[in-house]
Amino acid sequence: MRRLSPPHFWLVCLLLLTATPAFPDSVDLSKAQIFCPIKDKNSLRRSLEVLQQEVEKRTRIRLPLARKLPPAGQPVIALALETDLTTFPATVQTALNALPAIRSEGFKLLVQPNNAVWIVAKDARGLLYGVGQLLRKAEMRPGQLTLSDKATLASTPRYPIRGHQLGYRPKTNAYDAFTVAQFDQYIRDLALFGANSIEILPPRTDDDATSRHMKLPAIRMVGEQSRIGQEYGLDVWMWYPNLGKDYEHPDSVRRELKEREEVFATVPKLDAVFVPGGDPGDLEPDVMFTWLAKEAQVLQKYHPKAKIWVSPQVFRPTQAWFDAFFKHVNADYPWFGGVVFGPWVKIPVQEIRKLVKPSIPIRHYPDITHNYSSQYPVPHWDLAWSMTLGRESINPRPHDEKAIHNALDEFGVGSISYSEGTNDDVNKFVWSDQDWNPETPVIETLRDYARLFIGPDYTETVAQALISLENNWRGNLLTNQAVGQSLRQWQLLEQQVPPTVLQNPRFQMGLIRAYYDAYTQRRLLYETELEQQARDGLANAPKTGSRPALQQAKITLEKAWKDRIWPDYRTKCFALADSLFKSIGAQLTMEKHGAMSGRGNFIDNIDIPLNDSPWLMDQLATIEQLSDEKERLAKIHALLHRTDPGPGGFYDHFGAPESWYRVVPGESWAKDPGSLRSPRIGFGVGLVGEEWVDEIKALGFKGQITPRVWMKQAKTLYDQPLKIAYNELDPTASYRMRIAYTGRFRSRMKLTTDDGSVIHEFIQTGRQPIFEFDVPQTASADGKVTFIWTCGEGERGSQVTEIWLIRK
Template identity: 45%
Template sequence: MARVAGARKPMSRTIDLSRAVVVSAPGLAGPEAKAIAALIDEVAKRSGIVWSNKHECTEPDVPVIAVGTTESLREVDGLELPGGLAQLKPEGYILRASSGAAQPAVIVAGADARGVLYGVGKLLRQLRWSEGTVRLDGELDIVTSPSSALRGHQLGYRPKNNAFDAWSIGQFDQYIRELAFFGANSIEILPPRTDDRPSGPLMKVEPLEMMIGIARVIDSYGLDTWIWYPNMGDDYSDPEAVRAELAEREDIFAKLPRIAALFIPGSDPGKLDPDPLFAWSEKVALLLRRYHPEAKIWLSPQIMRYDSAAWMEAFYRQVSLEPEWLGGIVFGPHVDVPLPELRRLIPDRYPIRRYEDITHNYHCQYPVVDWDSAYALTLGRESCNPRPVAHKHIHNVLAPYAIGNICYSEGINDDVNKFVWSDQDWDPATPVIDTITDYAKLFIDSDRAEAIARGLLALEDNWVGPLAANAGVEVTLAQWRQLERESSGRVLACYRFQMHLLRAYFDAYTKRRLAYETELEYAAREALREAPATGSLMAIERAERLLGRAKTEPVSADYRLRCEQLADDLFAGIGYQLTVTRHYARSQGRGAFMDAIDAPLNDVRWLRAQFAAIRREREERDRLAALERALDRTNPGPGGYYDHLGSERGFRRVDRGEGWEADPGYLRSPRIAHAMHLLSMSEERQNELGGIPLAWVAHANALLDTPIVVRYDRLDPAAGYTVKAVYVGETSGNTPRDCWVRMTANDQFVLDEAAAVKAGSVTIRECAVPAEAYRDGKLALTFARIRGFKRLNVAEVSLIANGQSDAKGGN
């Protein structure tokens, strides 16, 4: 479906709707009646005005708001229907507001009940309100139908989510209503048993009770209920196990009012090969249709294994049989085939639905582009992350290949992104500033909506480029602090204002700490360079005191305190879990970024590991030598080159491939990634590696067969070089994640045939570079995964001139 029209006339005089009457056909019920009730309810919440609902236009000089389907509005006496009704497609609506008539009127005419709900949402997004006043800034003339057939979001109720497990059914009702105001037509819910604990300390009702309650809410708005239902069984070849799994599902299918579709992921979690996956899914489909005859099964080729290519071949073979019970294919995280290629390989009869990760910042499907390590260390993987500009681009570049999207989310942190995706699903031409202005107007403060929207864009800009050089971070905070000073108590208590205000303070605090702690490290290193004169142990003590000032003499304590206050307010208001201890978050990685607010932003951890090792040396000359090696860790020697590929500067040497603009999921392009698991490595292993410098945490990353190519163009043809590469292993887990890497020079010379990179650790290799490889002064080093887990990570590459390396070979 496509948007057929949508024009707004130039703003004329204000239309006062404070005394308006809502007019609709008599005897309405179901979703159409609920849409009208939602309009009246939302206006009352914000203005204190309770519009009456009548069934005829008989009161002169009273503004009329006529709401209903194009069919039901014909039953309203005295109402003149607008033109353009024939242009509407399913779920579309007409929204017209006029001030020229004797009786100022607004008409919301939906093609169907959903169209009424979306038209009501659009009207609410245009209103300005204060206590006792409701108005429009001018006339409206909108005729629109959705571009995408599928528009929705996944709402999970489990302890893994960073807020939703603390919600009541009423809170879910409100949130689903708000998503619908921006065009959502589907909500995906989770069963009681997933890859997480079934219950948590904040849950108000049991998971099955909540699942049933949310499904009823979805149905009451006339929206579609999807279920994300992973395969959690251990053995689907065991008849007893299969019977138990089917019985569990039957209990759910029988209790839910209406299921539109059931989505079974190929993995994450789940570990079935395609042949048994399809056989099992057919059994589920037959059971599902017994209770919901129109529902079908959707499958995703999400795979997290060594043999992903063989798995995909088997998946395609099963799809080519074109089973009747299969409703479509899902593209999401861990689908290693670009969406355009997947669309080409899947039979035309099967639509593709997107299942896009809008919730995570790194180690995810759509990471923040070249994210600064200071943010990765503090805000982490799942922070409050408004990214309207980025997500509009991600949406639009792949939109032609799918029927729409139901976004993957882990809670409230991606709230802005949800509404951006819904608006883009409705009309990809919508400017994001319009969406987030409507968001601010409807949910926060209609009088300051434009300023708040600019503030949300500024939060996204805070994450662009190196933090140390981003002068906009302080400006962003100043803008949000002014909004804070000038806002009413109602706005200050609004969780959508609080969560973004918190981000503004947090970003500025992080930048201030980065500058301070960077300077402390410089000072500490200068103290260590004085060791030959002062003695190694005294130099270390002085360096430790300097580094310790980050805690003993902290900076911007007022910013930190405000962050803590806002975190507590958010927990009290909506159960947003920003710490593990106070707010019951599952872990720091699951949104509890306040627990990392003071994470070191310099190399203090690595330096302290060096100090401990140096103190164990008995002789002063050995201590001094060890200190010199530590200070020169990244020095490639005269004529050499050192590049930290996880930094903005070092990544300039890396071939970008297709690049983010064409390949936002980086399926064919290297990217900057982050390996926080290194910082939680066992102390024994850290000691074996000599500590973990921050340069190993941020690294260049490539997926599958995409190589990491590092280029040099000013080498000395007469010199000899040794290349030293630092590989970062993936997180260890239930899935084997070791990989093997080949290093070549100019695609001609194999320098390292098969370096084994162990999961959960770091591997360092050194190899001589043949002089023939750089005779013209140019060299391309290519790192390519040859087998094993699908991620390749290279943190550092050094070209060491002859005589500078002290290595004895690869290790």
């Protein structure tokens, strides 16, 4: 065989490349026309507009509308309802009829090799979702629109309610900065992934009336949100808590009804009102349902088909409250729509399904926006993350969201998520896809997300990079190698993508997390080592003298903020935060971006100490004031041995993974992600009084500084028992028990053992951290003991931070 010379070789390669289609498994729609025989504008809604605009944004191609079906062989995208199917060629009808049947909101997407795409829907919404499927799967580049010939499918949503709450109020981390156009685009984006509902908020909530970010008064923006939902053919819900001081006095009731009349008259479309049972607006059920009947009359005056839904959401529930609540729920009120299962609902949804009539629907209200102190916290989250990223950071949790959804979805009719802004953007799209089809693999949703919102050249790389951010939160941060790997993925993308992608807010939200996570891990490693060096120096105080040891320990600890590491990562985070504020109003700091405390302002936490230096420095300053060397040395020894239980004793910190094995488990996280039947990790100090910090603050502590370990504990919700088991005890010994009770809740707790012994009766926690009790020798006579904490009725949960079992 003759060998080709180099010039001839490259010529042959060029000929092969020009003769072979760039996308051999795709149809080329770059020159397609759109054919749509539908005459009824109510059926079309904005589907044609969405198709043309979204394609044009990405390709600069304006797909023209054809008055009649183009001849065979010419590229076409055809849209029709099943009732208009006869306008298509017989062969196309046959191919479409061969696909599985569709039901309400369903669609069929048929891709044929002659560059023809046919979308047939059951109804107007189905058309929009069919267009969304095309856009999600299409490869759109400047001057080019292609679609895989394997994209053919027929699809019907599993659940009839699929949506997200978009509250225009200051408490959100971005929505209050949105313009009307931004809400329009965001609602459109959600609809492309199958959302059929939005939930808006009234102008008055448990929040400030306005913020510096708002482009319109709340009452006007609420009307615009409703109009947008109406134009896309979506359902519009409203979350409307009871904030009045009195719902029984006639004058108060009149004021409340007048307010609702103004709000309900303002919105052009309203399909349902969701009234939470509490948080805020706690009312006794008899009072609440009497009031709701009055509210329903005003609601249906302007929106005759609208219903009122209610949640059994109450911070301090009692059995009497629930009995009265479900009595009303099952009373067949004509205005009643259904029950909502959301945050701070004590009763598991499986039990609620049994308590209400089969005809009454249950809607999920999942909290997809918060990381802890929430309905579905990140399981066993590292304390460093809770201190820095906080409760409401950018938080893609794709695999967690699917697991949470699929654990509980069968007990409801779908969901409208609880969201406080753009931080949970990825989670929204995952949740909508799961409500459409719970069998959808997470990676498929992420690929669609990346392809449509970032670009087809980054489908796989961005999808995997988003997963990497979730992996950063798995396990112990000190040893988590995923953090470095995640940063490398995002940095490589950062080097490769064009400026348009670098300025894309959805890309930037992932990028800032990658840098922030890596910076936090580096600081944790650095500051952990500095603390150990300081402790080592203090341990030598008997040799070096207490005052030099104390001084050197302070110098060592101060290096964390005087000799900062990796300043470039820190600078990158602030630059990205500024860019996100300019583009989507993301408020990642309080002072510069106008965030509310604890509402997405995680950049404010970027320098918070990650070791015990605040507590140690406070202790060292106190010890320095002592005049006696022996006393100083004794105090240093006590500081260094604070957790020492003595010979034959036990010490455990129940925020630490190494002690969690002692916590008696309930159901697995996969079955009980909301911890209604299982223990969970909690965060917070929760001590009151002049001497003790009330809560963890982003910029430090107030009052007396506490040990870092008090910020994390084991806890259960409501009156669910918290059980902690010890074995390998000395059966002949007696033990003294020291307990640290800290945490977000200030509950009344009782402690008993598995043999029925009472360690202590109900005591009020939150007033002091440390308690000591004798353990009855009979309780540990077999070398084992299980401690059991319970709360009184109406309490929010039991919490245990540290235990010392000291052998007497």
